[in-house]
Amino acid sequence: MQRLAGRIILLWGWRRALVAFLAGALAVLGQAPYDFFAACFLSFPVLVLLLDGAAGEAGAGPLGRLKPAFAVGWWFGFGYFLAGLWWIGGALLVEADSFAWAMPLAIVGIPLVLAFFYGFATAVARLMWSDGIGRIAATAFGFALAEWLRGFLFTGFPWNAIGYAAMPVPLMMQAVSVIGMNGMNALAVFVFAMPALLAGRRHIWAGAALAALLVAADLGFGYVRLAAPEPPASRHLDLRIVQPSVDLSEKWDASVRDRIFATMLAMSSEPPQKGHEKPQLILWPETAVPFLFTERPDALTAIGDMLTDGQMLLAGAIREEGPATAGGDARYYNSVVAINDQGEIVDAVDKVHLVPFGEYLPFDDLFSRLGIDQFVAGPMSLSAGSSRHPITIPGSIQAALFICYEVIFPQLVGVDVASSELIVNVTNDAWFGDTPGPYQHFRQAQVRAAENGLPLLRVANNGISAVVDPRGRVVDALAINARGVIDVRLPIWRQDTVSAGQRTTNGFVVIILLVATSLIAIATTRLRAN
Known part of the structure; x- marks a missing residue:
């Protein structure tokens, strides 16, 4: 595992871009109609390893140092949105005589633009990068922030948010009534990316225990909510x-x-x-x-x-x-x-x-x-x-x-x-x-x-x-x-749920906890280095 991880980390040029693209395309299998969310347990760890090797040149400015991380996220997003939204072009074939010329704009152009959100996500994550579980939390924070922005910037288009991959069946949907999509997006990426810890020695058991606890809490809450008797119909x-x-x-x-x-x-x-x-x-x-x-x-x-x-x-x-x-x-x-x-x-x-x-x-x-x-x-x-x-x-x-x-x-x-x-x-x-x-x-x-x-x-x-x-x-x-x-x-x-405003607040609490985890990991790394 460590040898394979090392090869991924050391990729550069078109090989790094290709692997990021394929990892993003693979993640689409977590969405409907495939609902194969296990694919995300491969695609997101690969993304984390690519970000491990995406350090900018020491002499570059702040933006220059983030450019490799942004590129990794952009290629990941391009693969994700191209594989997940190619069907949009079908609308142009209904009146093909008039609009077939615009198919490249729909099939390729929309993913090209949406990929900037995931490039932003990985650039933000790289700003908070550390070793161990801290980088997992940083990745989850970056994607949660990007998905939130994708919901309203430029009129908004939150289609296929990552959190949906964690909700293929009603049993796994119930937690969204408490933490909303913001929270689900954050926790989904956090859990999906956790296998990246297997490539190192730090926080493996803590990460596995935390991921298992989060999954168990999600399933447990879902079971209790689904098993509860329905209230009398008014x-x-x-x-x-x-x-x-x-x-x-x-x-x-x-x-x-x-x-x-x-x-x-x-x-x-x-x-x-x-x-x-x-x-x-x-x-x-x-x-x-x-x-x-x-x-x-x-x-x-x-x-x-x-x-x-x-x-x-x-x-x-x-x-x-x-x-x-x-x-x-x-x-x-x-x-x-x-x-x-x-x-x-x-x-x-x-x-x-x-x-x-x-x-x-x-x-x-x-x-x-x-x-x-x-x-x-x-x-x-x-x-x-x-x-x-x-x-x-x-x-x-x-x-x-x-x-x-x-x-x-x-x-x-x-x-x-x-x-x-x-x-x-x-x-x-x-x-x-x-x-x-x-x-x-x-x-x-x-x-x-x-x-x-x-x-x-x-x-x-x-x-x-x-x-x-x-x-x-x-x-x-x-x-x-x-x-x-x-x-x-x-x-x-x-079915009683918290209000929309409270769900938003709870989701941001989850995101803040990820930030705190990242900052603690950064501080711990620096203390160990000293």
């Missing part, structure tokens, strides 16, 4: 999730819109599945309505005719608002509209966190002059909603709605569900086909349920649609590319 909700699996090549084709809409109505009005009651609530996916209601008011009449007394439909739709001034342009929103049994829109929630280049074009004046428009989504550029509020659904239940990838932002969800009893996530992952993308998206939504102690209803055009209980367990689901409905009688109960 109410029950009979609901239907409709997964139509519409071909995106037809989505905005005027010649087939009526057929798509008729299919949605027919699936929604099917008799209840055996053993279930008539649904009080019906859910359609993101942008399921294939036209604007302002252009087709007869569609609302058809929906009202389909719904029976007391039923409500939550449907993903593009919502149009007329120009604020004469001669102005209309504004369009990616929305979920609530329609009652009279065919009336009684409430709506607009998507607040839009996808750059997908739903709107940042710096649109500049890009428009270059002839570049948004790459995917609908036939128009969208505006962001100003705020989000819960929608009251049958049974006077307060439902917090999140459209598409809004659900991957822990803080956004945690704040907005504070006064809600149910999380609803509508999405359209059909852009990405049967690739890892929809599975990764579903896993992150599933973790939001366990994190906030609330049931989750997820409705996707082509999957994965599912009902998830407040502890993150899947009650029922439809597979990718399946067409069908889910009928469920959902008990409404909330």
Whole structure:
């Protein structure tokens, strides 16, 4: 082991970059749909050993001394994000004639940019480098800080945060309800990197004991929380999730819109599945309505005719608002509209966190002059909603709605569900086909349920649609590319969790403890050297 470790430490040039790249790519196996988290116990120790050998030249300035460590982290991140996000390019093939040219930008460009976060992580870690367990804590601190920044800088994109690799099943998800994603990211890297101690002689047994204690605490807390009896349900909700699996090549084709809409109505009005009651609530996916209601008011009449007394439909739709001034342009929103049994829109929630280049074009004046428009989504550029509020659904239940990838932002969800009893996530992952993308998206939504102690209803055009209980367990689901409905009688109960703010605080306490461990290790090393 020490001989192999020595070879890794002494790598330089393209060999060091290649090993870092491969280690990052290997770490993706810890994410859905693979869930082979054991791969991280190899990739992160390799990263630590590469950082052991990433000392800068003695005569270089502060930034120069960190350059080798930054390069190691950047190559690790490039491998991680390239292997984990390559499927994004599939969205550009839906309209290949117009957007195939941009595939290199999506497949390679996004990982190139995101890799800077992991380069930052390893540079920060190298600032606190020592021997033994101190460098493990420094690595975990650097990655926890980088993942936190990745959640909000440049609009934020915390997809495939390292902590998800430590939560492949509900048993291992429960701790996130206490320490949040910040804490899970920190502890995941800390435990994953611990085998690097086997390459030396210091702290081996202490590290093994600490890693075992953390894993046991996570599993023990998960077991206790899952084994606890469910509290009495305050109410029950009979609901239907409709997964139509519409071909995106037809989505905005005027010649087939009526057929798509008729299919949605027919699936929604099917008799209840055996053993279930008539649904009080019906859910359609993101942008399921294939036209604007302002252009087709007869569609609302058809929906009202389909719904029976007391039923409500939550449907993903593009919502149009007329120009604020004469001669102005209309504004369009990616929305979920609530329609009652009279065919009336009684409430709506607009998507607040839009996808750059997908739903709107940042710096649109500049890009428009270059002839570049948004790459995917609908036939128009969208505006962001100003705020989000819960929608009251049958049974006077307060439902917090999140459209598409809004659900991957822990803080956004945690704040907005504070006064809600149910999380609803509508999405359209059909852009990405049967690739890892929809599975990764579903896993992150599933973790939001366990994190906030609330049931989750997820409705996707082509999957994965599912009902998830407040502890993150899947009650029922439809597979990718399946067409069908889910009928469920959902008990409404909330699993007690700490608040979103307290989870954030607890996560930073974990991060501070890692900093303290690193500083103690540095001080001990210097004392031994003297």
